[in-house]
Amino acid sequence: MKVTIDQDRCVASGQCVTAAAEVFDQRDEDGIVVLLAAEPPAELAEDVREAAAVCPVLAIAVEE
Incomplete structure (x- = not known):
C-alpha cells in the first residue's frame, strides 16, 4: 500500500x-495534513482506507 496526500486540497x-x-498528523501552524508513513505496515491498511x-475533500489517495 502506498499513500499520497494533496496538501493543497486539505x-x-x-x-x-x-x-x-500512526500514518497522519497535522501541522501545528494551520492543521494541514502531514504524511508520517507513505508505505504503512499492513496492519494499518484498514485504518488508512x-x-x-x-476525508471531506478526498485529499488522501491510497494505491494498493
Missing part, C-alpha cells in the same frame, strides 16, 4: 488523524 478537518494517527474515505 481543509484541516483532522479526520485522517482520528482514523490513523478509513482515513481516505472520511
